[in-house]
Amino acid sequence: MSTERPVISCKNVWKLFGADPEKYLAKMSSDMSFDDMREDGYIAGVKDVSLDVFKGEMLVIMGLSGSGKSTLVRCFSRLHEITGGTIEVDGQDIMSLPEKDLIDLRRSKMGMVFQSFGLLPHRSVLDNVAFPLEMRGQDKHTRRARALEVIKLVGLEGREEYFPRELSGGQQQRVGIARSLAIEPDIWFLDEPFSALDPLIRREMQDEFLRLQQLLNKTIVFITHDFDEALRLADRIAIMKDGAVEQCDTPDQIVLHPATEYVRKFTEDIDKARVVHAGVLAKADQPGTGDPVDTGMTVHKLARLLVNDKRDFIPVTRDGASIGAMSRSEALDILLGAE
Template identity: 50%
Template sequence: MTAQLEYPEVQDSDALLSIQGLWKVFGPKAQRVPHRPDLAALDRAALYTRTGCTAAVRDLSFDVAPGEVFVVMGLSGSGKSTLVRCLTRLIEPTAGSLIFEGEDLRAADEKRLRTLRRSKFSMVFQHFGLLPHRKVIDNVSYGLEIRGESKPDRRRRAQEVIDLVGLAGNEHFYPEQLSGGMQQRVGLARALANDPDVLLFDEPFSALDPLIRREMQNEVVRLHREVGKTMVFVTHDLSEALRLGDRILLMRDGGAVQLGTGDELVGAPADEYVRDFVRDVPRADVLTLRWIVRDARPGEPLDGPEVGPDVLVREATRLVLEADRPVKVVSNGTLLGVIDDEEILAVVADH
């Protein structure tokens, strides 16, 4: 199961959050499933008929680097929402280890866990999870209130994050008086208010209209740039994953199918499932020249224009097609190879 996880490894010492062999099994006597190899090897249907258990998360291992946007993607029922809840033990994992800043989260007691949730982690929910009986500003300052900050302090801090997420002027409305997009901004502000190190997003925008969704995605990109938080982002929307994710973990039936950057998923799908998944992605928007560069053929002219390897295919299309000779791909003065009309068209025209 961990075979796919050989993609760009973050060094252990650098990892902010390190997950090893994580399991979450629902059902009677769930404990035994991860610990018995014969049961652990069963697929979903067989496991259910044998034991009456369902493995929502099975044997996941990955690291999240500081400042990274780590996307967990999969169809509904793939276990991604369970996974993100296991990270702060909102759902208790069945087996495996969770290391955060060198601390074993699974060994933390109730009190320590509360402290961590109050200061290190925050979560944004699909259906917002707001408190309808509180005004926007009181929703945002809820996290500060329960950790016992004084009223002036939490008002000031709440106002800061309200301004940050573009909610200024709505402080004294009640959630039901706001649109869906605005409500999720409240959810975002509430998560930011206690200045966490890690932000967890559970399909935060899938309940929103497509236009609002795009706007909120841009908002997340902007916030990531401005406040530089580490983010774990769960989604079932591939284009969202590709837009936001530094790395993407693709899940299926609780297990990992592939872990890698967006262009790795599109350019080198690990199996048929991933290939199917990324089939409709406009590849030119995702793949960089690195993925299509080829060695120069003997006798080919090498005096064409130069481009870097991390330029998107879409961006290089015009240049390559207009040049009358192959374009050179150069990284730090080294020639990686060349690209001709043929390679470009293979990506742009392919579907």
């Protein structure tokens, strides 16, 4: 995560569904709840969300079905027109873009993967992957070469001429991923990409996805309803409920300090030791003594050390430099699941 300007920045974004959402939003009082609005015949898809996504980071938006996570991500790419607020992509207000520029933005900067793949049934794997390039007007030869390249990247070599219905679910989603990568987007949206897959395949695809991310290092907005998946993948997690963001923070912080009761319920059954890192526990004002541990180690990985070591404070280093020390008893509490 860096301190530079965010890639996507949204401020007080609203998306209401109903008869005349603009008018309703304008005269609505600020303390209306989701259920109040529903009684008036309006559904709050996105409710007053402010959020930044930074370059190279993976933001996971987590929530149960109907919480507005898919709606929010569709506002980022203006597949949905928002009712209020502003969304900037690379400093540009996308709501003010004319249609042509919007199409250009999608053609050059954005890629999206869909839950049920959204493949065109009448096109072969190769033609599906080359589709965004074709829309962009690239000539047949270059787009074919590029498509073959991405197909190879997602491990579908040799299936170029197959049609979607001839492939398994996992393979179809690989096609979806390849298509979204074909234009080399800066921003990559993934809308529950693995939810429609079997658990075993899902795991395999998550690993594959992490491999791709290490290779490509894109800015990613990833949607899931699976908290484990979110913890496994995210740099930051935004938890949504009824259209609003309940908490947006790193996995460690969410697990350690849930902001609301709703978030706490999610974290209850989570093995916190596998999520919390040494770096988070380190206190800068404590020097500690002896051999240090690396900031990226989870409490779970340090288990043996924590049990056997006798020091009260263990120094933590990032890239060799000391950033403080963590309390062993605090770490042990997390390891043992004590409240």
